[in-house]
Amino acid sequence: MEKSTAAIRPVMQPAPKAIVSSRNKKGENNALVVAYCCNCSYDPPMAMVGIVPSRYSYDMIKESGVFVVNLPAKRNKALYDYVGSHSRRDGDKLAEIGATLREGEKVPAPVLADCPIHIECEVVDSIRTGSHEMFVGKIVSVHADKELVQEDGSIDFSAADLL
Numbered sequence: 001m002e003k004s005t006a007a008i009r010p011v012m013q014p015a016p017k018a019i020v021s022s023r024n025k026k027g028e029n030n031a032l033v034v035a036y037c038c039n040c041s042y043d044p045p046m047a048m049v050g051i052v053p054s055r056y057s058y059d060m061i062k063e064s065g066v067f068v069v070n071l072p073a074k075r076n077k078a079l080y081d082y083v084g085s086h087s088r089r090d091g092d093k094l095a096e097i098g099a100t101l102r103e104g105e106k107v108p109a110p111v112l113a114d115c116p117i118h119i120e121c122e123v124v125d126s127i128r129t130g131s132h133e134m135f136v137g138k139i140v141s142v143h144a145d146k147e148l149v150q151e152d153g154s155i156d157f158s159a160a161d162l163l
């Protein structure tokens with residue numbers, strides 16, 4: 001197979017897609033689409049999200065020290081597209097799109113209840129890698145739509161119909 005040199009840029013296409021929700025000290029709730037999102041430790045369980053400092057969400061996560069990773073299903077496509085293309089700076093996008101919010105089980109941040117899977121995190125570290133700041137979060141709670149959680153506590157991803 002013949003190969004060609006391609007542009008040096010982050011070309012990995014992470015899956016699944018993620019929406020990160022947060023709250024600031026004023027009590028404003030927000031969410032944004034985050035492609036820079038991955039597991040970063042099995043034991044203890046940790047996840048990492050990369051946020052550009054110009055995002056409205058950046059200061060919210062910085063000052064609260066918590067965030068929630070919501071994994072959207074195909075049915076959440078409109079929500080995903082909206083929060084990934086509008087900033088909270090210009091209005092309450094979660095209210096505009098009619099998102100259903102619930103309080104985090106373990107963290108003072110909103111959970112996007114319309115999504116099937118939620119991962120609550122407490123920030124334990126962060127590193128400015130360049131354009132993004134990578135927030136390392138200790139996973140303190142994982143919850144999902146009832147029918148997706150199996151007897152052993154694992155999530156049936158095959159039934160989640162993720163975006």
Ligand SMILES: Cc1cc2nc3c(=O)[nH]c(=O)nc-3n(C[C@H](O)[C@H](O)[C@H](O)COP(=O)(O)O)c2cc1C
Binds near residue numbers: 033050054
């Ligand atoms: C597919 C996709 C992936 C994105 N990935 C990231 C990301 O990893 N980090 C980030 O800071 N912004 C990312 N964004 C941009 C934010 O979601 C977007 O700028 C959002 O409107 C910011 O909202 P806020 O200003 O209310 O925080 C992505 C957008 C899309 C559509």
